[in-house]
Amino acid sequence: MDLQNLRYFQVVARHQHISRAAEELLVAQPSLSRAIARLEADLGVPLFDRRGRQIRLNAQGEAFLRRVDRVLSELDDARRELTDAAGEVEGTVAVAAETMLTLAAALSAFRGAEPGIGVRLYQSHAESMVRRLRLREVDFCVASQPLEGTALRSLVLMREEVLLAVPPDHRWAGRPSVAVEEVAREPFIVPRPGHWQRVLADRLFERAGVLPSIVCEGDEPGALQDLIGAGLGVGLIPSMARRAGTHAEVAWLEVEAEDCERELALVWHRDAYLSAAARRFRDFAAEYYAGPAAA
Structure with missing residues (x-):
């Protein structure tokens, strides 16, 4: 079973639309369709119900997606953990926020303090934040309302x-x-x-x-x-x-x-591995918003 096909399946399952998934993955639609067909052939069951050009995740697909999400999340965590074991405090921290205005000044200060760590930003509402954390698409969410989930941990910033x-x-x-x-x-x-x-x-x-x-x-x-x-x-x-x-x-x-x-909080997933870069970001955010720079 090809790892790339699992990632393709994950994106197609999220969009439930081949062309939109292909756009995100930067692959041709026919290639993506063939990859999903090969995965279904390997498994011996269809993962999607198809009606013309419309596709919808079926019961087998939903069950498989839960496992795929878990496997790929563990692999991503393992990659970050190995990077940390090599003693490198670099890499990229992924952060989702409702609006970039909330983070603009803090991120400018973080870049000055940690020039070796990059930050990738996503604009998201509360529902998509929970999904992004679960899928390890982001390390943190900066949220102005409580996010639902027993596996989430949070730190009030201000x-x-x-x-x-x-x-x-x-x-x-x-x-x-x-x-x-x-x-x-x-x-x-x-x-x-x-x-x-x-x-x-x-x-x-x-x-x-x-x-x-x-x-x-x-x-x-x-x-x-x-x-x-x-x-x-x-x-x-x-x-x-x-x-x-x-x-x-x-x-x-x-x-x-x-x-x-409003209560601004930094939220992360309890079961996700936080890289050294992510931990640096969390510590910096806590100190920044507690200090005079955020006042």
Whole structure:
């Protein structure tokens, strides 16, 4: 059984689409289809149900995928462990985050402190973060909401207030704070379900017994402040963005709710082998966010 075919199967199973898997793997579709067919012939059972060009993982495929995920994860961990045994504190750390703004300053400082360690970034929402950790696609996730899974471990990096941002010429500009019930009557800009700002907003509005007037839903939380600054509505933005000053000018108000905040955590998989480079990153992140540089 060819190891490469197992990796091909893993990607095809994730996409359940030959052409999208081929694009990710940078192989021709016919070659990928033949590789999957050879794997099924070796096993003696079909792994996918096929209807025309559509494929769907069947029961045998789901069972096999669980084993393949485990085997390939162990091999990847073994490779990292052998590199560490050679005494090399180099390599690459893979990190997923909801938005790159959260990590920009910290990663710049990390590169200066550890020039021999590279960092590969992925933008992900909470559901895909759990999958990436399980498949060892990333070493860490930087999450602003709890990730579900008993095999996950986390380190709280920081807690920060979440503010309401409004256009600079808004009638609330200059006010110190605003009630959730008032916010519900304004055009509201928010990420799609799954993003931490949406989870926070839904909780605040539900508890207040009001429904927001959503005028824009997006997949890029980092763009919210620019949309608000353009006058399209109001929205919840972490206070980190206020300090960074990298987006459009807005006015800031406190939200009259005790728990209008986010907890930023570094999350990893309990059973994954953390390379020396990954451990260096974890230690650096804990020290960085605890220090004055993150304030």
